[in-house]
Every structure is written in structure tokens, then in C-alpha cells.
Amino acid sequence: MAILAVNAGSSSLKFSLHPLQGGQVQPSVLTGCIEGLEPAGAPEMVWSFAGQRQRQAITGQGDSPFQRALASLRSLLADLEGAPPIRAVAHRVVHGGQAFRESVLVTDAVLERLERLNSLAPLHQPHNLAGVRSFRQAFPALPQVACFDTAFHASLPDVASAFALPASLTEQGVRRYGFHGLSYQYIMDTLLAQSPRGRGRVLMAHLGNGASLCAAQDGRSCATSMGFSALDGLMMGTRSGTLDAGVLLYLMEQGWDHDRIQKLLYKQSGLLGVSGISADMRRLRADGSVAAQRAIDQFTYRVVRESGAMVACMGGLDVLAFSGGIGEHDAVLRAQVCDRLGWLGVKIDTERNALATQDSVQVVHAPGSSVEIWVVPTDEGRVAAREAAHLLHQGDDAIAPAPVLEMAD
């Protein structure tokens, strides 16, 4: 038996298959991604199974690219020799709102409530939920579980989650939720298992396409840089991060409508907007132009600045952990951030840092550093799979026994 974990985004569908052994979720035996799902894209499925990496173009006409991608994934799952049968599908859903503070079995009513949150995460939520709907249709006999990015931050104290707005708005749910929670859960579990200081003052940096920071004490989120939506906090690939709300008022006065502002904030800003070149850190590093360096410098500065805020909230720092595509692979970024946090006693080991590019957990602080520095390759799929397994294990009455993969035509 295995759990299929799914992360359906605007242009990609990431998946991983996690076997269950004695009720425990194991590392994935199959990981893959279907990219190019945007309207005019050329979808392609890339996957690794049994040590072999393969790719396949997704062809065909008629259905949407997402439907075709799903059909290809179904065929792949059905054809893989030796892959364990699927017991449930675990979906990453970025926003659980006020109602969902932990993972939940998806029903029509749950989907309807989650769809009301679409406008709070327009780059993610509608795609996550379209994914859930498609999988429900394609695998009607399998339980589908929604696992929320916001859930890890349910522990935020009021002072951290409330904005300085009239209380009536806070009561309506206009507050900081925080995101990347599946990733933070994974990093936290790793640190709790491997570092004696994991229960101390921990700063986690998830630096990927979307980027955020999370401060945790005693294993629980106590401050985070993303807010009501996934726009707040750090500069990102195409999002500005924290922005003076006066800029929005100004743009509205200039006649910008909602859709134009939304596009600016979600798709045209961040590394892409500042550089005018790319949202992709690798490309910017390779570019070498002044504009590319300006964007990288700004990204680095914002990580440092927000880190200071997180550390201040905790009153100090015991462990700093880097994750996400940039955090895991960009040694220069890690070195610069750590150098600038040197006043906190953060001291990175240059050699260990430069070598920490493999996909494994690495400890990269220098002897004498008063802060542990970790690089933790995140695994949001594994956390989602664990959540689904946990719900299955609880023997929730709502989860009917449906032991094997069953596909609808």
C-alpha cells in the first residue's frame, strides 16, 4: 500500500508515491513532475522510479492540459511494475482559512468551503482544488485528503497573527495565516529528530519560487513572514513580498484595476520584475549582468532583514535551517545571509557550505558558531502523505475501506 502525494500548481503537477510500512510513511519510491501545464505550454512528464529518470511528452488534443496530464499520470501509475497499490491521495492545499487547522478528508462540502478561499491565494488555491476535483473524478474509490500549508501556523499567538486593523476585520478572518507549512513541518521534524537544539529557537528559511521564513520554538510556529495571502514577507520569484500598502492606493489612483494589480503583485514582480530577466535564481546567477545582481542583492537583503525580525521575536537564535530550491542549492546565498547575521553568532563553514549541494541533510556551521546551521532538503509530499496515513490510521468512519487503486474511465 502507498499514499500518492500531489501538489497541483498553476503550471505544474508534482507527485510522489510513499509506501506504507506498518502504518508508517516511507520515503517516496516514485517522484515526478508534469511541467508546461499553462494554456499554451507543451506539457512533459519527468519522473524517477527505481533509480531511473525518465521523461515523456504529453500529447493529445481535446481535454485541458491538466486533464491530459492526469491521464498520463494514471497510465504511469497503472503501468509501473512493482509500484505498491495506492490507498489514498494526499493533496497540498495552500489555504485552510479559519476553518481548517488540520488535514481533512475531502468531501463536497469541504471542497465548497475551500473554494471560497480561492481569491486569497489565486496563484495556488484554484489549481490545488482543480487537482483535488480531477483526482476525485479519476480515482473515485480512493480517499482524497487535503493537507494545508496554513496548518503548521495554527499555533501563531494572536499578537503575531493579528494585523493592526479594526478588530471587526480580524474577526472576519483578515489576519496572518502563514504558508509553506508542510515544508516547515518536514524541516521541524528533521531537526527535532537530529538536533538536540531542535526544540530551541529555530529559524527556518523556505527559499523556493515562493519564499518565506518561520520562527519556531518548542517545535511550533511562533512567527512567520507570509501573511493573509502568499504575497507578504520576502521577495520571491515573481512576487514582491512586503510592500507599502500606499503603493496600491497610488496605483488605484492611477487607474489600475484589480486584475492588473493582482498580475503585478503575483506574476511580474520579485526577481523577475527587478531583474527584467528571469524569476529563476539559477539563471540570474549565470547571467552576471548588473540587473541580475541587483535582483539577487535585493533578495538577499530581504532575507537578512526579515531574519532579524524573526530572531527578535524569539529573543535569540539556536538553529538556522535553509530549504527550498534556493536554500538547498545556492551556497553563495547561504554564505552571504550567514555573514550578515554574524552579529548573532552565526558562523558558516565555507567548505562544508560549498559542498552542501547534494540532496541530503547537511550541517554547515563552523566550529565556534553559537548557532547551528542546517541545510534540509524539504519534502512536502512526505508530510502530506503522513497526514493522510494518520487520518487513515484513525479509522475515520468517513474513510470507507478502499484498498486498491481504482480508476474511472
Ligand SMILES: Nc1ncnc2c1ncn2[C@@H]1O[C@H](COP(=O)(O)OP(=O)(O)O)[C@@H](O)[C@H]1O
Ligand atoms: N543550483 C541552484 N542554485 C541557485 N538556485 C537554484 C539552484 N537550483 C534551484 N534553484 C532555484 O530554486 C528556485 C525554485 O525552487 P523550488 O523550491 O524548486 O520551487 P517551487 O516553489 O516551484 O517548488 C528557482 O529560483 C531555482 O532557480
Ligand SMILES: CC(=O)OP(=O)(O)O
Ligand atoms: C505558498 C507558496 O508560495 O507556495 P509556492 O512556494 O509553492 O509558490
Ligand SMILES: [Mg+2]
Ligand atoms: Mg514550493
